[in-house]
Amino acid sequence: MPGYIVYGARGSGSTAVEAALTLAGAPYEVVELAPFDSASDAAALAPINPMRQVPALVLPSGELMTESAAILIHLAERHPDAGLAPDAASPLRPRFLRWMNFISAQIYALYWVRDDPSRLAADKAHEAVLLERTAARIRQSWATMDAGIEPAGRFLLGDGISMLDLYLTVVSRWGPRRAAFYAAAPRLAPIVRAVDVEPRLASFWAERFPFDDGREVEALPG
Structure with a gap:
């Protein structure tokens, strides 16, 4: 293939x-x-x-x-x-689709602004406000997801890792960083930690997205 x-x-x-x-x-x-x-x-x-x-x-x-x-x-x-997603007949399929799209629409989309606040800021002074408010929105969204989804096992949809777990884990590593994520979403914290240490991805994470800049512990303002 x-x-x-x-x-x-x-x-x-x-x-x-x-x-x-x-x-x-x-x-x-x-x-x-x-x-x-x-x-x-x-x-x-x-x-x-x-x-x-x-x-x-x-x-x-x-x-x-x-x-x-x-x-x-x-x-x-x-x-x-x-086995990375429930099939169309699974009772977990609606949950999978809902939260995949929630992360995309409510959280991931905000990084277009956060990567370069000047895209929307009328002047330089507004950029800090945009960073602060998008960070607050991200924390609120993580809290909403934490309250709205009950992990079905070691991972969100059971004992096997899914695309939803991967998506959650990657996006949770971005600003306002993991410390803020853990505070907003304590029930989701064990999920992302389990994905972080998934043996099949150990060398992958080390190469493509290592924790080498304080992402695990640092909560940056904004």
Whole structure:
């Protein structure tokens, strides 16, 4: 089977896609582009994804997919033997779809603002306000998810890791960082810690999203 091509960067949303492909045992290669850090990378990404965002995934068929939640759901369906999502007949399917889209719409989307507050700030003085308010919204959203979903086992949907666990874990590592996440979502904390130490992903995390900058303990203002 031809492999996948992942356009992404270390520590970005593409790491959830890369982790999923790793667990599925699917061949893939990464084209490293960090459009949030580099104008040249953003320009290089534009012909692939006009939104200039990662992840972008080229399927073995040659078709392009964007939007991380959609990519993860598709990969779960494409590789059912990996057991990374409940199937359509499962009573857990609505829960899976609800919270995958919740993370995408309510939390992940705010990082477009947080990566570069000048995109929406009328002047420099407003940027700190945007960072503070988006951080508060993220904490509120994590608390809402924590109150709204009862883990069904070691992970959110049972004793096996799912795409939802991967997505949660990656996004929870971003600002306002893990300490704030643990405070807002104490029931979700054991889930992300379990994904952090998943043996099948140990070398992957070390390479693609290591805790080397205080993310585990530091709660940055804003």
